[in-house]
Each structure stands twice: as structure tokens, then as C-alpha cells.
Amino acid sequence: MEKSEIRKLKAALNKAEQLESRLLSQMGEIAKIIQETTGVVGNVDLLAGDGFGFTPESNNDTHVGVDEIIKWAENGEEITEELILDRLSF
DSSP states (O other): OOHHHHHHHHHHHHHHHHHHHHHHHHHHHHHHHHHHHHOOOEEEEEETTTEEEEEETTOTTOBEEHHHHHHHHHTTOOOOHHHHHHTOBO
């Protein structure tokens, strides 16, 4: 590998690491908003094929899509831990 290629690789890695940091920060922000608005404590993850999901601390084996939580809220459903646990993805 030539020096210019090494520099490009280092720059690409640095950019990827910065983006990962921003991604993790935003996932934390999503979890915080869900917790503050619903009272359900949990984490947000990103699964290939499933997208962003929320995992309640009370059941960390599965998750429900954040997009689904948004749809429920838009349909006027009260987002509770019971609702989330009833509709988890396996």
C-alpha cells in the first residue's frame, strides 16, 4: 500500500469513527425521548434488516421498531411498557 492510499484509508476510518459516534449519540437521544414521554426505560439499537429498535430494560432479548412506536403514537395509542412488550419482534 502506498502512502497516499494509507492516508486515504486513515481518513476514511476517521470519518467512519466520527459517524459512529454521532449515530450512537442519536440512538441515545431516541431512547431518552421514549423514556421521557412513556416512562419505559430502555435502549435503542440498530439491527440489519430491522432498522432502529427500542429494547425495554425489562426484556433485553428483543426489540420493537421505533417506527412502530411512532405509528402507535400517531394513532393515539398510549405507549406503555405493556404495549411494547406485547408487540416485540423476535
